[in-house]
Amino acid sequence: MIDIGVNLTNNRFLKDLPDVVARAQSSGVKAQLVTGTNEAESTAALSLCQQYPTYLYSTAGVHPHDADNVSQQFEQVLKGLAQNTCVKAIGECGLDYNRNFSTPENQRRVFECQVNLAADLSMPLFLHQRDAFDDWMSILQPYLNKVPNMVSHCFTDDTATLEKVLDAGMFVGITGWVCDDKRGQALQDAVKYLPLDRLLIETDAPYLTPKTIRPRPKSSRNEPAYLPYVVEKIAQIKQCSVEEIITRSTENAVRVFGLEDVG
Incomplete structure (x- = not known):
């Protein structure tokens, strides 16, 4: 398994990160992609990867929540980080009108800069979207054939939105949200229609703990x-084996992010 979205720089992992990594390895997680959410966190994510070569990889980007606080040279900062072979995508970037922690205007400006950067560098995009689909897609549309791969990270929407994402050629990251029978019903319905050749799996740790963990x-x-719990739920929904979900999602992650050296 490859966990394509983990927030290991989060302070909730400060005290026991080596144990967290060891437990993941024991659970069959062969690699993790550490999410960069702003300039500082993207730098910290790269530093973490350098401590675990060929196991941790990272993204470099600015989350829409942080769009109000970017430096004047943020694009150059991200571009510099992206020169390192550990950095496999630009993001987490996108739009989030659910909370508007940053103004929509700044969100759009910072997002478009990162989409353009990914096109210039020929790197994948690691994408966030919440309650902003039309604006999000309008920014991405001109770049659909200019960016090698786009990943709809932590997809939690319905089947109709999934169809639009798939029509745009995106890969789709499924988290523990799918394990929540109350809040995640729309996602569970959508996953039935998600082709295995577009599936990626992620925990988004420390968030979205699967509700199916027992005890x-x-x-x-x-x-x-806890990534196996996400896999088990997807396999149940898709009526296929756990092994097939692992094999197909791993193949996709290797192809999307260029992780050929994962053991």
């Missing part, structure tokens, strides 16, 4: 060792 962990913190 329930004492801590609410999600971690990459």
Whole structure:
């Protein structure tokens, strides 16, 4: 398994990161992509990868929540980070009108800069979208054939939105949201129609702990060792084997992010 979205720079992992990594490896997670969410976190994500070569990889980007706070040279910062072979995508970037922690205007400006950067560098995009689909897609549309791969990270929408994402040629990251029978019903319905050749799996740790874990962990913190629960739920929905979900999602992650050296 390859966890394509983990927030290992989050302070909830400060005290026991080596144990978190070891538990993930014991659970069959062969590689992890550490998410960069702003200039500082993207730099920290790369530093973490350098401590675990050929196991941790990272993205470099600015989350829409952080769009108000970018430096004047943020594009150059991201471009510099992207020169390192550990960095496999630009992002997490996109639009989030659900909370508007940054103004929509700044979100769009910072997002478009990163989409353009990914095209210039011929790198994948690691994408975030919440309650902003039309604006998000309008920015991406001119770049659909200019960016090698686009990943709809932490997809939680319905079947109609999934169809639009697939029509745009994107890969789709499924998290523990799919394990929530109350909040995740629309996603569970959508996953039935998600082709296995577009499927990617992720925990988004420390967030979105799968509700299917038994016994329930004492801590609410999600971690990459729980990725098998996401796989099991997808396999149940797709009515196929766990092994097939692992094989296909791993092949996709290797192809999308260029992870040929994963053991």
